[in-house]
Amino acid sequence: MSRPALPPLALTMGDPAGCGPAISAAAWAALRADPSLAFYLIGAPNLISHVPTRFITSPAEAAGIFAGALPILTLDGVPAVLPGRPDAAAAPAIIRAIELAVSDALAGRASGVVTNPINKALLYSTGFRFPGHTEFVAHLCEAAGHAASPVMILTGGGLRVALATIHMPLRDVPGVLGDGRLERITRVVHRALIHEFGIAAPRIAFAGLNPHAGEGGSIGREEVEIINPAADRLQAEGISVSHARPGDTVFAEALSGAWDAVIAMTHDQGLIPVKTLDMWGGVNSTLGLPIVRTSPDHGTAYDAAAAGACRADSLISAIRLAATFAANRQKAAA
Template sequence: MPLPPLVLSMGDPAGVGPAITAEAWKALKTDRSLAFYVIGAPELYRDLCKVQVISSPEDAIAVYGSALPVLPVGDLPAIEPGKPNATTAPAIISAIETGVAHVRSGKAAGLVTNPINKALLYGAGFKHPGHTEFVAELCRPEGGAPLRPVMMLTGGGLRVALATIHQSLASVPGSLTQEGLVELGTIVHAALKSDFGIPSPRIALSGLNPHAGEGGALGREEIDIINPAAETLRSRNIDISDARPGDTVFAEALSGTFDAVIAMTHDQGLIPVKTLDFWGGVNMTLGLPIVRTSPDHGTGYDAAAAGTARPDSLIAAIRSAAMVARNRQAK
């Protein structure tokens, strides 16, 4: 069966979101399998590309080849690229909420979120540490337990999930647990099968310490936490390595030994992805009942003001969302 269109949330209207959305539509408008609409203010895009206002997601595919379909959300003040405006916060939040609702109801195949500035949203009641956590809370079943969203970065031939994200290096060892790594490995394994279509995934765990602890000489996290978690996962028929040295594990993955790496820290995982593919990396959220991807960059106020925004990462995020949606449909 044909999939419904993807939905894009507008992100911060003063950032690069409007420009990269328009450029992505120009690049992809002839491919109906990648059809999308954006929830935003039509005036954000009218000077950038041809726009068609739609009243429902069902209208998007019919107009996609000739104009960017825009589903209006709220009222915005006059926007100057590069100059964030706190009064836009309610519309930014509403676009995300509406996009999640559309995917959950089956009106859209997946959500691609344009970048936001969390600090701008806090005054409007935004209470989440990040975009990912907000989307996860919106997907939480009523009365159900909180979901465990997992950040995976793809690019340059790598798939890298993160055990810890935005926290100090000093706090990382105390936050790693066997139970948490077992849950993380289980989610990554399931996503590699369902979202990426890999029948028998092979996962590598990176070490936290240099040389994966060197037998305990450089730290015991590998011995006490990481390797026991790997042993538990293998007992559940998940193909996962013990802790591998962080300076070689990504080369092993590139060579085809592993389908994905679980990195222990934010920079350990993101440095290789961004070095290999700085412009085209994609942020994917695993462990959710909906498909969600995002460009792997922020609001880019300077690029928005200068008119130098590049759409590469958003285009890659749209392609990734469509791939995951197709793979989930085929299950």
């Protein structure tokens, strides 16, 4: 028996002065021939001028329109802005687009959410109190009564890299790794590798925090006192995860096929290899949510928006990955 077609993906407009409008149009032009990648843009009617558009009142209309025009779910209150010139007056509409996309996904009207880049500093003027998209989307899910354990994972260049810590000073990292964080993150990643990525028996590697993974404690004790004991506890649960591997070789090991994902201990440790291998096509995804959520792995790119030089590679990859996640979730639930 064939599975029912999935609903379209919901794409938020992001900051309308940034790259979002241009890359959304380019992504539609690149993907319009594949109905399994159908999406609709939540934004203002005047955002897109480069491709055919059709305004919709319901996500259900998007699939039938997608091949011939970019479906736009009209969002009111978006001020007229020029590319590259951010306007704080757009902040409430930027936030509202994310809220609508999450609401559609939770209600089953969208099969997932793909978020265009935002400028968090611009949103703070409205009282926005979240460090970024990841935390805000998790909050919206929890506020709707759903459990959320958000974990950031980057994909690109043949790597899948989850982050144990994100935006914090390096001096603070050792103090938070031993509070059960590694176990929680690894369980989320393990489950996602099965249900979202479709890997039946995933293998996960911990990157070490110190050079050479601490060399048995001679260059730091975090590996022997925190990371390796966490791996032992997870292995006892049946999860295939390594002791701390040297950070200068673990990503090459993953590329060779030894690991399905690496959990990096710090932000830059994880992002440097992904962005070096695939600067333009990397994807930032949030695991541990009741919904699918992906995003381009770059910011608003105001300069590129002003110059008309935006590249849509990362957004296209994010849409493809969101569709894959949604399809794999459907298979796992069958």
